[in-house]
Protein backbone atom coordinates (compact mmCIF):
# COMPACT_ATOMS: atom_id res chain seq x y z
CA UNK A 277 0.00 0.00 0.00
CA UNK A 278 1.26 3.50 -0.81
CA UNK A 279 0.10 7.07 -0.68
CA UNK A 280 -0.19 9.24 -3.73
CA UNK A 281 -1.32 12.82 -3.65
CA UNK A 282 -2.44 12.37 0.00
CA UNK A 283 -4.75 9.50 -0.91
CA UNK A 284 -4.47 5.72 -0.90
CA UNK A 285 -4.96 4.54 -4.50
CA UNK A 286 -7.48 1.74 -4.71
CA UNK A 287 -9.30 2.67 -1.52
CA UNK A 288 -12.89 3.90 -1.71
CA UNK A 289 -12.83 7.70 -1.48
CA UNK A 290 -15.58 10.15 -0.68
CA UNK A 291 -14.81 13.51 0.84
CA UNK A 292 -16.31 14.49 4.18
CA UNK A 293 -17.91 17.93 4.35
CA UNK A 294 -16.46 18.37 7.88
CA UNK A 295 -12.88 19.35 7.11
CA UNK A 296 -10.60 22.24 7.93
CA UNK A 297 -8.13 23.98 5.70
CA UNK A 298 -5.33 22.41 3.76
CA UNK A 299 -2.41 21.78 6.14
CA UNK A 300 0.60 24.04 6.09
CA UNK A 301 2.81 21.36 7.61
CA UNK A 302 2.69 17.58 7.19
CA UNK A 303 1.01 15.47 9.89
CA UNK A 304 3.34 14.16 12.63
CA UNK A 305 1.00 12.03 14.78
CA UNK A 306 -1.49 9.25 14.03
CA UNK A 307 -4.51 9.13 16.37
CA UNK A 308 -6.40 5.83 16.64
CA UNK A 309 -10.09 5.69 17.54
CA UNK A 310 -13.12 3.45 17.72
CA UNK A 311 -16.43 4.51 16.23
CA UNK A 312 -18.65 3.53 19.21
CA UNK A 313 -20.84 1.38 16.97
CA UNK A 314 -21.15 -1.83 14.99
CA UNK A 315 -22.21 -0.47 11.61
CA UNK A 316 -19.26 0.67 9.51
CA UNK A 317 -21.21 2.29 6.69
CA UNK A 318 -23.37 4.23 9.12
CA UNK A 319 -20.24 5.56 10.87
CA UNK A 320 -18.59 6.41 7.57
CA UNK A 321 -21.67 8.35 6.43
CA UNK A 322 -21.93 10.12 9.79
CA UNK A 323 -18.28 11.21 9.63
CA UNK A 324 -18.78 12.40 6.06
CA UNK A 325 -21.40 14.81 7.33
CA UNK A 326 -23.82 16.23 4.81
CA UNK A 327 -21.68 14.68 2.06
CA UNK A 328 -22.71 11.33 3.55
CA UNK A 329 -26.36 12.38 3.78
CA UNK A 330 -26.31 12.90 7.55
CA UNK A 331 -26.83 15.95 9.77
CA UNK A 332 -23.41 15.74 11.47
CA UNK A 333 -21.47 18.99 11.08
CA UNK A 334 -18.96 18.50 13.90
CA UNK A 335 -16.79 15.44 13.40
CA UNK A 336 -14.83 13.61 10.75
CA UNK A 337 -11.68 11.51 10.30
CA UNK A 338 -9.37 10.52 7.49
CA UNK A 339 -10.09 6.80 7.25
CA UNK A 340 -12.74 4.42 8.62
CA UNK A 341 -11.79 0.73 8.86
CA UNK A 342 -14.70 -1.73 9.03
CA UNK A 343 -14.65 -5.02 10.91
CA UNK A 344 -14.22 -7.08 7.74
CA UNK A 345 -11.14 -5.09 6.69
CA UNK A 346 -12.94 -2.78 4.26
CA UNK A 347 -11.54 0.75 4.50
CA UNK A 348 -12.97 4.05 3.32
CA UNK A 349 -10.95 7.24 3.00
CA UNK A 350 -13.06 10.32 3.71
CA UNK A 351 -10.40 13.06 3.77
CA UNK A 352 -7.11 13.68 2.00
CA UNK A 353 -4.20 13.44 4.45
CA UNK A 354 -3.29 17.03 3.57
CA UNK A 355 -6.56 18.23 5.10
CA UNK A 356 -7.37 18.78 8.79
CA UNK A 357 -10.13 16.43 9.98
CA UNK A 358 -12.09 16.80 13.23
CA UNK A 359 -11.48 13.71 15.32
CA UNK A 360 -9.26 14.62 18.29
CA UNK A 361 -11.32 17.27 20.12
CA UNK A 362 -9.63 19.17 22.96
CA UNK A 363 -6.30 17.40 23.08
CA UNK A 364 -2.65 17.57 23.93
CA UNK A 365 0.37 15.39 23.26
CA UNK A 366 3.64 16.57 24.70
CA UNK A 367 3.94 20.15 23.51
CA UNK A 368 1.34 19.79 20.76
CA UNK A 369 -2.08 21.25 21.54
CA UNK A 370 -5.18 20.63 19.44
CA UNK A 371 -4.11 17.45 17.70
CA UNK A 372 -6.46 17.84 14.73
CA UNK A 373 -4.02 20.24 13.09
CA UNK A 374 -1.08 17.89 13.51
CA UNK A 375 -2.52 14.44 13.05
CA UNK A 376 -4.22 11.83 10.93
CA UNK A 377 -7.32 10.22 12.47
CA UNK A 378 -8.21 6.59 11.84
CA UNK A 379 -11.54 5.20 13.08
CA UNK A 380 -11.95 1.48 13.69
CA UNK A 381 -15.51 0.17 13.74
CA UNK A 382 -16.05 -1.08 17.30
CA UNK A 383 -18.77 -0.54 19.91
CA UNK A 384 -16.35 0.18 22.75
CA UNK A 385 -17.23 -0.51 26.39
CA UNK A 386 -20.38 -2.49 27.21
CA UNK A 387 -21.68 -2.43 30.77
CA UNK A 388 -22.89 -5.65 32.42
CA UNK A 389 -26.52 -5.38 33.56
CA UNK A 390 -26.23 -8.18 36.12
CA UNK A 391 -28.55 -10.43 34.09
CA UNK A 392 -25.89 -11.79 31.73
CA UNK A 393 -26.20 -9.04 29.16
CA UNK A 394 -23.86 -6.21 28.23
CA UNK A 395 -25.19 -2.82 27.14
CA UNK A 396 -23.30 -0.46 24.86
CA UNK A 397 -23.23 3.35 24.86
CA UNK A 398 -26.40 3.44 22.73
CA UNK A 399 -28.35 0.98 24.86
CA UNK A 400 -27.92 -2.00 22.53
CA UNK A 401 -27.96 -5.17 24.59
CA UNK A 402 -25.95 -8.32 23.79
CA UNK A 403 -25.25 -11.46 25.78
CA UNK A 404 -21.93 -13.29 25.85
CA UNK A 405 -23.05 -15.62 23.06
CA UNK A 406 -23.99 -12.76 20.76
CA UNK A 407 -20.72 -10.99 21.56
CA UNK A 408 -18.74 -14.13 20.79
CA UNK A 409 -20.58 -14.47 17.49
CA UNK A 410 -19.63 -10.88 16.71
CA UNK A 411 -15.92 -11.61 17.15
CA UNK A 412 -15.42 -12.13 20.89
CA UNK A 413 -14.71 -9.75 23.72
CA UNK A 414 -12.41 -9.14 26.63
CA UNK A 415 -13.41 -8.10 30.15
CA UNK A 416 -11.46 -5.17 31.56
CA UNK A 417 -12.00 -2.36 34.04
CA UNK A 418 -11.74 1.29 33.00
CA UNK A 419 -11.84 4.15 35.47
CA UNK A 420 -13.38 6.55 32.96
CA UNK A 421 -16.44 4.29 32.46
CA UNK A 422 -17.12 3.37 36.09
CA UNK A 423 -16.24 0.68 38.59
CA UNK A 424 -16.09 -3.02 37.84
CA UNK A 425 -15.27 -4.77 34.58
CA UNK A 426 -16.78 -4.04 31.18
CA UNK A 427 -16.98 -6.09 28.00
CA UNK A 428 -14.87 -4.70 25.14
CA UNK A 429 -15.55 -6.28 21.73
CA UNK A 430 -12.38 -7.58 20.07
CA UNK A 431 -11.07 -6.18 16.80
CA UNK A 432 -11.16 -8.87 14.07
CA UNK A 433 -7.78 -9.70 12.53
CA UNK A 434 -8.89 -8.57 9.04
CA UNK A 435 -9.65 -5.12 10.46
CA UNK A 436 -6.34 -4.90 12.31
CA UNK A 437 -4.39 -6.10 9.26
CA UNK A 438 -5.93 -3.36 7.12
CA UNK A 439 -5.22 -0.77 9.84
CA UNK A 440 -1.58 -1.87 10.05
CA UNK A 441 -1.19 -1.61 6.26
CA UNK A 442 -2.57 1.92 6.27
CA UNK A 443 -0.44 3.06 9.21
CA UNK A 444 2.68 1.58 7.62
CA UNK A 445 1.99 3.52 4.41
CA UNK A 446 1.46 6.72 6.42
CA UNK A 447 4.75 6.28 8.28
CA UNK A 448 6.53 5.91 4.94
CA UNK A 449 4.85 8.99 3.46
CA UNK A 450 4.89 11.51 6.36
CA UNK A 451 7.28 12.46 9.20
CA UNK A 452 5.16 10.56 11.73
CA UNK A 453 6.77 10.73 15.19
CA UNK A 454 4.10 9.07 17.33
CA UNK A 455 1.07 6.76 17.22
CA UNK A 456 -1.36 7.56 20.02
CA UNK A 457 -4.78 6.55 21.31
CA UNK A 458 -7.54 9.14 21.47
CA UNK A 459 -7.74 8.36 25.19
CA UNK A 460 -4.17 9.42 25.91
CA UNK A 461 -4.45 12.83 24.21
CA UNK A 462 -7.99 13.77 25.33
CA UNK A 463 -7.67 16.64 27.81
CA UNK A 464 -11.24 16.34 29.14
CA UNK A 465 -10.73 12.82 30.45
CA UNK A 466 -13.82 11.43 28.67
CA UNK A 467 -12.43 9.30 25.91
CA UNK A 468 -11.73 5.58 26.18
CA UNK A 469 -10.92 4.72 22.58
CA UNK A 470 -9.63 2.57 21.06
CA UNK A 471 -9.74 0.80 24.44
CA UNK A 472 -8.15 -2.24 26.09
CA UNK A 473 -9.17 -4.67 23.31
CA UNK A 474 -7.10 -2.75 20.75
CA UNK A 475 -3.60 -4.13 20.01
CA UNK A 476 -1.84 -0.79 20.39
CA UNK A 477 1.62 -2.36 20.68
CA UNK A 478 1.32 -3.86 17.20
CA UNK A 479 0.73 -0.40 15.79
CA UNK A 480 3.47 1.25 17.83
CA UNK A 481 5.77 -1.58 16.75
CA UNK A 482 5.49 -0.35 13.15
CA UNK A 483 7.31 2.81 14.14
CA UNK A 484 10.62 0.99 14.56
CA UNK A 485 13.38 3.46 13.93
CA UNK A 486 10.85 6.08 12.91
CA UNK A 487 10.02 6.35 16.63
CA UNK A 488 13.25 8.21 17.10
CA UNK A 489 12.88 10.63 14.20
CA UNK A 490 12.45 13.40 16.74
CA UNK A 491 15.44 12.74 18.93
CA UNK A 492 14.68 15.67 21.21
CA UNK A 493 11.89 14.69 23.60
CA UNK A 494 10.18 16.41 26.53
CA UNK A 495 8.95 15.10 29.88
CA UNK A 496 5.13 14.93 29.94
CA UNK A 497 4.69 13.72 33.54
CA UNK A 498 4.77 16.21 36.44
CA UNK A 499 7.81 14.49 37.93
CA UNK A 500 9.70 11.70 36.21
CA UNK A 501 12.36 9.51 37.81
CA UNK A 502 15.70 9.20 36.06
CA UNK A 503 17.07 5.74 36.84
CA UNK A 504 20.26 3.80 36.44
CA UNK A 505 18.66 1.09 34.31
CA UNK A 506 15.55 0.19 32.32
CA UNK A 507 13.21 -0.76 35.16
CA UNK A 508 11.71 0.54 38.41
CA UNK A 509 14.11 -1.71 40.32
CA UNK A 510 17.07 0.46 39.34
CA UNK A 511 18.14 3.24 41.67
CA UNK A 512 17.31 6.87 40.94
CA UNK A 513 20.12 9.01 39.68
CA UNK A 514 20.73 11.89 42.09
CA UNK A 515 21.18 14.57 40.98
CA UNK A 516 18.90 15.32 39.22
CA UNK A 517 16.67 12.65 40.87
CA UNK A 518 13.46 13.76 39.23
CA UNK A 519 12.88 15.51 35.94
CA UNK A 520 10.10 18.09 35.87
CA UNK A 521 7.45 18.44 33.17
CA UNK A 522 8.81 20.13 30.06
CA UNK A 523 12.43 19.10 30.64
CA UNK A 524 14.07 18.50 27.28
CA UNK A 525 15.87 15.22 26.74
CA UNK A 526 17.97 13.77 24.01
CA UNK A 527 16.68 10.27 23.23
CA UNK A 528 19.69 8.00 22.86
CA UNK A 529 18.03 4.58 22.60
CA UNK A 530 14.97 2.57 23.52
CA UNK A 531 14.62 -0.77 25.22
CA UNK A 532 11.03 -2.01 25.48
CA UNK A 533 9.03 0.53 27.47
CA UNK A 534 12.16 2.35 28.60
CA UNK A 535 14.23 5.09 27.04
CA UNK A 536 17.89 5.96 27.64
CA UNK A 537 18.13 9.73 27.66
CA UNK A 538 20.41 12.68 28.26
CA UNK A 539 18.49 15.53 29.93
CA UNK A 540 19.42 19.04 28.83
CA UNK A 541 20.81 21.37 31.44
CA UNK A 542 18.87 24.43 32.51
CA UNK A 543 20.81 26.57 30.04
CA UNK A 544 19.67 24.40 27.12
CA UNK A 545 23.08 22.83 26.64
CA UNK A 546 23.47 19.12 26.48
CA UNK A 547 24.39 17.79 29.91
CA UNK A 548 26.71 14.99 30.82
CA UNK A 549 24.17 13.02 32.87
CA UNK A 550 22.41 10.09 31.24
CA UNK A 551 19.82 7.68 32.59
CA UNK A 552 16.65 5.70 31.94
CA UNK A 553 13.07 6.94 32.04
CA UNK A 554 9.75 5.20 31.37
CA UNK A 555 8.97 6.02 27.74
CA UNK A 556 5.23 6.51 28.42
CA UNK A 557 6.08 9.81 30.12
CA UNK A 558 8.07 11.45 27.38
CA UNK A 559 6.92 12.74 23.99
CA UNK A 560 8.72 14.04 20.93
CA UNK A 561 9.54 17.75 21.04
CA UNK A 562 7.97 18.65 17.74
CA UNK A 563 9.73 21.37 15.85
CA UNK A 564 7.07 24.05 15.83
Ligand SMILES: [Zn+2]
Pocket residue numbers: 308309310359458467469
Ligand atom coordinates in the same frame (compact mmCIF):
# COMPACT_ATOMS: atom_id res chain seq x y z
ZN1 LIG B 1 -12.00 8.99 19.34
